[in-house]
Structures are given as C-alpha cells and as structure tokens.
Amino acid sequence: MILLVHHRGKRVQRVYSNGDQISCINHIPALALLELAENYPEELIVWCEERFEEGVNELKWQNILQNRLFLVSYSCSGRVFLPEAIGLIDTSVFTKINRDVRYPTWLMSGDRGGIYAKTLLVFKGIEIGVDHFDYFLSSIAKRGMPQGLLAYSDPKLADASQPNVIKYSSDNALLYDFVKAHYKNRWLVLLFFQQLIYQKKVAVLDLITAIFKPKKPYFQSFSLTIPTHCDSFSNKNSNTLDVLIPTTGRGKYLYDVLTDLREQTVLPKKVIIIEQNPEQDSTTQLDYLTAEKWPFEIDHTFIHKTGACNARNIGLEKVTAEWVFFADDDIRIPVNFIANTDDFIAASESDAFTVSCLRKGEPEPLKLIVQWRAFGSGCSFVKVSCLEDVRFDLAFEGGFGEDADFGMQLRNKGFDILYNPFLKLTHLKAPVGGFRHKVKQVWDDEEFLPKPAPTVMVYQLKHTTQLQRCGFKTILFLKFFRRQANKNPFSYFRNMQKRWEASKKWAKTLIDQNR
Numbered sequence: 001m002i003l004l005v006h007h008r009g010k011r012v013q014r015v016y017s018n019g020d021q022i023s024c025i026n027h028i029p030a031l032a033l034l035e036l037a038e039n040y041p042e043e044l045i046v047w048c049e050e051r052f053e054e055g056v057n058e059l060k061w062q063n064i065l066q067n068r069l070f071l072v073s074y075s076c077s078g079r080v081f082l083p084e085a086i087g088l089i090d091t092s093v094f095t096k097i098n099r100d101v102r103y104p105t106w107l108m109s110g111d112r113g114g115i116y117a118k119t120l121l122v123f124k125g126i127e128i129g130v131d132h133f134d135y136f137l138s139s140i141a142k143r144g145m146p147q148g149l150l151a152y153s154d155p156k157l158a159d160a161s162q163p164n165v166i167k168y169s170s171d172n173a174l175l176y177d178f179v180k181a182h183y184k185n186r187w188l189v190l191l192f193f194q195q196l197i198y199q200k201k202v203a204v205l206d207l208i209t210a211i212f213k214p215k216k217p218y219f220q221s222f223s224l225t226i227p228t229h230c231d232s233f234s235n236k237n238s239n240t241l242d243v244l245i246p247t248t249g250r251g252k253y254l255y256d257v258l259t260d261l262r263e264q265t266v267l268p269k270k271v272i273i274i275e276q277n278p279e280q281d282s283t284t285q286l287d288y289l290t291a292e293k294w295p296f297e298i299d300h301t302f303i304h305k306t307g308a309c310n311a312r313n314i315g316l317e318k319v320t321a322e323w324v325f326f327a328d329d330d331i332r333i334p335v336n337f338i339a340n341t342d343d344f345i346a347a348s349e350s351d352a353f354t355v356s357c358l359r360k361g362e363p364e365p366l367k368l369i370v371q372w373r374a375f376g377s378g379c380s381f382v383k384v385s386c387l388e389d390v391r392f393d394l395a396f397e398g399g400f401g402e403d404a405d406f407g408m409q410l411r412n413k414g415f416d417i418l419y420n421p422f423l424k425l426t427h428l429k430a431p432v433g434g435f436r437h438k439v440k441q442v443w444d445d446e447e448f449l450p451k452p453a454p455t456v457m458v459y460q461l462k463h464t465t466q467l468q469r470c471g472f473k474t475i476l477f478l479k480f481f482r483r484q485a486n487k488n489p490f491s492y493f494r495n496m497q498k499r500w501e502a503s504k505k506w507a508k509t510l511i512d513q514n515r
Contacts, residue, residue, distance in 0.1 A: 009133030030130035037117035046114040073113025074157035081134035084168040087468035088194040101414030102154040108137035112157040127216040148224035176210035240321035246311035247329035248276040249433025251285040260333035270297040274311040309392035328378030330430035351415040352382040355423035372419035375407025395510040399455025450503035457507035
C-alpha cells in the first residue's frame with residue numbers, strides 16, 4: 001500500500017510504501033498520485049490530509065476497496081468542495097450524500113481515500129485540473145462512473161472527530177468552472193438564472209469567465225469492466241432465489257413467464273404470485289397454477305385490493321430465499337438468465353442490481369455495467385439481507401415513483417444499485433391488465449391540478465435537497481411550457497406556481513397518511 005499525506009490538498013508532505021518513507025518528484029497531490037500509480041502499478045494508492053493521518057494505516061483498506069474498480073473517499077471534515085448550488089443543475093441521486101453509510105457519489109474528498117493504481121492510470125490521458133485536489137478526485141469520479149468506475153463516500157474511513165454537519169464551499173467561481181468542464185454549456189446559463197431567482201445571487205463574472213474558458217475534451221474513449229462471469233461459479237446455484245410477481249388481469253402473460261422460469265437451467269426456489277382483482281365476488285383466473293406441475297414451489301395469494309406497492313409488500317413477507325427477483329408479469333426470460341445472474345452475483349459481489357428490460361428491437365443505450373440512478377421494480381435483484389425495514393411506500397400507490405423511492409431506501413442503508421445491460425429480459429408491455437390504469441384521485445377536482453403528480457412530489461420531498469427541488473421545478477416548468485397551449489410566460493408561470501403548490505400540499509398529505 002502507498003500512502004500519500006498532503007497539506008490541505010496544496011502540497012505533498014510525505015509518502016510511504018508499506019510503512020517506509022519514499023521520495024516523490026511531484027509535490028502537487030494530484031500529480032503525485034499519478035506518479036505513484038505509474039511507479040507502483042500493482043499497489044493500492046491511499047491519500048489523507050495530514051490532520052487525519054493518525055490511524056489511517058489501521059483501516060482495513062482491502063475490505064473497503066473490495067473491487068479494483070472502486071474509488072472511495074470520505075470527508076472527515078464534513079467539507080464539500082462545491083457550493084450546494086450544484087443541486088440546481090444536478091438532481092441525481094449521486095449529489096445528496098448520506099454520510100452515515102457507504103453511498104454512491106462522484107463528490108470525492110481529499111481528507112481520506114483510496115484507489116487501485118491500475119484503475120487510476122486509466123485516467124492519465126484525460127485533461128483534468130490538478131490545482132485543486134478535491135476537484136481532481138471528483139472529476140475522475142464524475143467521468144469514470146459512466147464508464148464503469150464504482151465511486152463511494154464511505155464512513156469506514158472516518159476518524160474519531162467526524163462532524164455531523166456538511167459544510168458546503170462558497171467558491172462560486174469553482175462551481176462554474178466544474179459545470180463548464182463536466183456539463184453541456186446550457187447548464188451554465190441555467191445555473192446563472194436559477195442562482196439569480198432562488199439565491200438572489202448575481203454571478204455575471206463567474207458565468208462570463210466560464211463561458212469563454214476553453215472546454216477541454218471530455219475524453220470518453222475508455223471503459224472499466226466489472227466481471228460478469230465467474231468460471232468457478234458457473235452453473236452452480238449457490239444462491240437461492242425467490243421470484244416475486246404481482247399481477248392483475250394478465251393470466252396468459254403470466255403463464256408465459258412461469259413457462260420461461262420452468263425452462264431455466266437454474267431454477268428458482270419459489271415463485272410468489274400476488275393476484276389482484278377489485279371485484280369482491282371474483283375468483284382466481286390462474287387455474288394453471290394447480291392444474292399443472294411446476295418444478296418450483298408456487299406461493300399464490302389472491303386479494304381484492306389493487307396496487308403494486310401493497311402487492312409487493314405482501315410478497316416480500318413470503319420471501320425465504322437469499323435473493324429476490326422483482327419481476328413483471330409481462331416479460332420473457334431467456335433460458336440461461338438465472339444461471340447468468342448467479343455468475344454475475346458471484347463475480348461482482350453486488351447487493352442489488354437492475355437488468356435490461358426493453359421491448360423487442362429496442363436498442364440498449366448502455367454498454368457497460370454502471371452505478372444506477374434508478375431502480376426497476378419489475379426487473380431487479382436484491383439480496384434479501386438488505387431488505388430489513390425496506391418496503392414499498394404506500395404513499396406512491398396508484399402513481400409513479402415507488403421504484404425510485406425503493407432504490408433510495410436501499411442506498412440510504414448502504415446498498416448500491418448497479419445496472420447490468422448484459423442480463424436481458426424482453427418487456428412485452430401487455431395492452432391488458434397491469435397497475436397503471438387511470439383511477440380518480442382526490443386531487444382531480446382541484447381548481448389547479450397538481451403538477452407534478454403528487455406521488456412524484458413525494459419522492460422530491462423525501463430524497464432531494466431544497467436546491468435540487470428548485471432545479472427539478474425549473475426543468476419541469478420549461479419542458480411543460482412547450483407542450484401546452486398557454487404561450488404567455490407570465491400567466492403560465494403564475495398558473496404553474498399554483499399547480500406546484502397544490503402538488504406539495506397533496507404530497508405532504510400522502511406522506512402523513514402513510515407514516
């Protein structure tokens with residue numbers, strides 16, 4: 001292990017190799033890091049700010065960086081190198097960090113962290129600013145995550161004096177510089193006007209400086225690959241699997257799903273089916289569950305209450321395997337799908353992942369396994385030990401957002417979600433049945449219909465910062481303006497503001513009703 005100790009990210013103080021002090025030509029921490037990676041390509045490279053050097057060698061670095069594609073850091077000081085206004089243009093799950101758990105993020109810190117030398121060397125040819133150490137590390141994470149890098153904030157790196165409060169930077173010029181380097185130019189303009197509107201900040205000089213600063217090539221011609229196959233594990237079902245399927249009005253489609261599962265080279269332990277029909281005198285339409293023999297246990301529950309959230313929660317109480325496959329009732333499953341999934345679980349050591357689930361002929365936009373900003377409630381696998389106190393929030397019932405919320409619950413417990421485009425399902429999008437049918441909501445009679453839908457606002461209130469909600473609001477208002485008839489921007493804004501407030505009111509009601 002190579003340890004680089006620096007003074008506030010400005011200069012290198014000393015460098016150690018397995019406890020012995022060594023020399024380093026570069027005294028700028030970012031350049032020194034690259035130099036050390038070149039000189040010691042098989043080593044783990046660790047850094048720390050000199051205030052947090054004590055105890056750094058006692059940390060279990062090999063356990064913290066479980067995978068050679070990991071980039072892990074932690075802000076022991078609680079400091080974030082960018083202003084909180086980054087949330088105005090980046091509303092993703094990676095921007096609001098939960099400091100209490102290992103959390104996926106591109107916001108890196110120079111206080112303590114580590115990366116394997118070979119992984120760091122992939123970024124050697126990329127033009128990244130080296131004067132600001134946190135900027136350098138965050139730029140690597142920001143550019144690397146779409147290419148397969150797994151970047152985390154991990155409290156296992158914290159020291160005893162860890163503060164509870166996050167301290168955002170006030171360096172607005174650095175914010176504009178970072179946005180210029182990592183986002184399209186239009187986000188600079190949006191950032192400027194949003195700061196003017198929401199923060200009453202006039203950042204004209206920062207905007208002009210960033211606009212006329214030459215944009216360095218983003219350089220995306222590299223990739224990092226998470227193993228998808230483990231030879232020693234192939235075709236050995238070491239992980240038991242339950243399949244959870246809520247269904248309503250899709251008996252024929254569900255039969256095809258069960259047939260696909262029956263033909264798997266590796267079988268699930270149990271298939272849990274929650275069938276729903278709101279008609280009180282109705283009976284099951286799934287006679288084939290008992291009329292035919294199946295090579296796995298079928299746990300069938302028939303209820304008269306509809307709703308995907310409630311159905312999946314009932315099903316989760318019945319899970320007894322090590323893993324659960326959240327499946328839709330209108331998918332087709334390739335014959336080696338579960339076997340290949342087992343291989344991926346063994347090779348990646350993932351806790352949760354979503355797989356490709358597109359319509360036939362629809363192109364897959366991603367070509368690499370990446371950290372995922374979403375969660376697919378009909379095409380995901382989760383380790384059951386991760387699901388303690390994690391359930392689908394009934395505040396989302398009848399609307400949208402329950403899967404994104406479920407994913408955030410997992411992340412806030414320290415379990416990252418990967419996306420694997422190589423494990424493929426086919427989504428038929430059946431024209432009958434399902435849960436997305438139009439139902440009359442209590443807010444449908446409002447003078448100003450809520451915008452966005454209150455369930456979408458529930459997610460915003462639960463999982464985003466105030467400035468991220470402002471950024472979401474701006475994009476919503478701009479996009480919807482083009483799709484509606486009122487082209488008077490002033491009356492449109494007044495109307496949308498009332499609809500936004502109506503959405504917040506009903507979202508808070510939904511949250512209160514489902515505590």
